[in-house]
Structures are given as C-alpha cells and as structure tokens.
Amino acid sequence: MAVSANGKTYSLVMFDLDDTLAASKSPLSDDMAALLRRLLASTRGCIISGGNYTQFQAQVLARIGEFDGIGNLHLMPTNGTQYVRWSGSEWETVYAEHLSDDEKQRALSVVEDGAKALGLWESQTWGPILEDRGSQITFSALGQQAPVDAKAAWDPDGAKKESLRAYAAERLPDLEVRSGGSTSVDITRKGIDKAYGATRLMEILDIGTDEILFFGDRLDEGGNDRPVMELGIDSVQVHGFGDTFERLSAILSG
Numbered sequence: 166m167a168v169s170a171n172g173k174t175y176s177l178v179m180f181d182l183d184d185t186l187a188a189s190k191s192p193l194s195d196d197m198a199a200l201l202r203r204l205l206a207s208t209r210g211c212i213i214s215g216g217n218y219t220q221f222q223a224q225v226l227a228r229i230g231e232f233d234g235i236g237n238l239h240l241m242p243t244n245g246t247q248y249v250r251w252s253g254s255e256w257e258t259v260y261a262e263h264l265s266d267d268e269k270q271r272a273l274s275v276v277e278d279g280a281k282a283l284g285l286w287e288s289q290t291w292g293p294i295l296e297d298r299g300s301q302i303t304f305s306a307l308g309q310q311a312p313v314d315a316k317a318a319w320d321p322d323g324a325k326k327e328s329l330r331a332y333a334a335e336r337l338p339d340l341e342v343r344s345g346g347s348t349s350v351d352i353t354r355k356g357i358d359k360a361y362g363a364t365r366l367m368e369i370l371d372i373g374t375d376e377i378l379f380f381g382d383r384l385d386e387g388g389n390d391r392p393v394m395e396l397g398i399d400s401v402q403v404h405g406f407g408d409t410f411e412r413l414s415a416i417l418s419g
Contacts, residue, residue, distance in 0.1 A: 166208050169416070180380045183214060185403055190220065197410055198228040202229055205234035205235065300354075301352065326349070330342055346389075380412070
C-alpha cells in the first residue's frame with residue numbers, strides 16, 4: 166500500500182480540502198472523486214481541513230460513495246481537532262478536542278468585536294459569519310456559503326484576515342488563533358493545528374513523517390497548511406484543485 170514520487174515511497178497521501186481538492190466549500194468534481202477512489206484502492210489517504218464533518222460529508226463522502234478502498238480514507242475535520250474513520254459499517258469519531266463553553270463564548274465575542282472594530286463585519290453575507298464547530302470557532306467574513314469569486318475578491322493579499330487574527334490572538338492568549346481559508350479565521354485549543362492532527366494520525370497508524378506526502382495550497386508563512394510541512398513531512402504547494410489533479414494523476418500514472 167504505497168505510492169512513489171520524487172524517488173521516495175509513501176504509505177499515506179494527505180490533503181487539505183478547500184482550494185486543494187475542491188473549490189472552497191464546493192463538492193469534489195467527478196474527475197477528482199474518481200482520482201481519489203483510484204488512490205484509495207491501493208494507498209491510505211487523509212483529508213485534513215478547517216471544515217466541520219458535515220462539510221466533509223457534502224464535499225467528499227457524498228461524491229466518492231462507498232467502495233472497496235473506503236477504509237483507507239482518514240478524515241480530520243476542523244484542522245485535526247477531530248478524527249473520523251470508517252469502522253467497516255459506518256464513520257466513527259475516534260477523538261474530538263472540544264472547546265469548553267467558556268472558551269467558545271470568549272472566542273466568539275473577541276472575534277466579533279475585532280471584526281467590527283477593524284471594519285471587517287460585512288452586512289451582505291451568505292450564511293452565518295460565526296460558527297461553533299464544537300472543537301473550533303470559525304469566523305467566515307462573507308458566510309459559509311459565499312460564492313468562490315466573492316471570497317477571492319474580499320481579501321486577495323490576506324491582510325484583512327491577518328489583522329483580525331492578530332487582534333484575536335492578542336486577546337485570547339490561551340487559545341490558538343490561525344488564518345483559515347480565503348475569508349476565515351479559526352480558533353482552537355492552544356497548540357492544536359494541522360500539525361497536531363498529523364502527529365496524532367501518525368501515532369495511531371504507527372507511521373513516520375517520511376512516509377507521508379502532503380498536498381496543500383497554504384504552505385506560505387502563516388498559512389494553515391504550513392504546520393504540516395514544518396513537521397518535516399514532504400509537502401507539495403498547489404495552486405488550486407486543478408493543479409492537485411494534474412500532480413496526483415502524474416504520480417498515480419508513474
């Protein structure tokens with residue numbers, strides 16, 4: 166159960182979701198779903214993203230369906246604060262690092278106050294701006310269902326998100342505040358990010374960093390995919406899901 170790339174062999178291929186496997190908050194394309202099924206027929210795969218499990222169901226599981234290799238897929242919603250796997254008959258939650266009620270309330274209050282103080286609280290949105298994901302509080306400037314083009318235009322250089330992240334991080338020193346997707350800021354327990362999720366998965370599967378290949382679109386400094394790369398995991402910077410499709414296709418055809 167392995168794939169080869171760059172002269173190395175990997176027993177697990179890990180992916181970010183939004184803008185890596187699919188457009189933000191959008192379902193996998195037919196081609197990408199077929200490619201993932203092809204990968205999972207012979208190799209373990211993991212998807213780790215800031216989205217909650219409901220989003221994973223809509224964006225991924227509903228698109229790939231059940232097949233012989235489904236047990237090779239590992240899901241890590243809300244940036245690895247949760248881990249869900251196939252039991253043989255259903256998807257089961259292995260762990261979930263839930264925030265306390267106090268942590269949630271403080272996070273919600275601070276990020277809302279910050280967005281309003283910085284002029285980032287938008288009046289035209291597509292769904293709620295604030296979301297309690299259990300193990301993560303997420304601020305989405307335009308709402309969860311905002312069109313991809315609107316998200317891309319809102320903060321092209323990431324300066325708005327960074328200003329809100331810095332504001333909240335200063336006021337929530339006991340929590341982890343990170344830039345999320347194109348318009349989002351994520352808040353979790355301290356020290357919990359995608360590196361935490363990747364480390365927990367390695368412990369559970371008994372594999373090392375040299376056995377994982379990671380695909381992500383935010384490997385830049387401050388990006389929410391970078392903590393995975395900083396573990397020493399071989400990482401591929403992609404520019405949209407089309408780029409991921411081409412690179413993964415080449416690996417599987419190699």
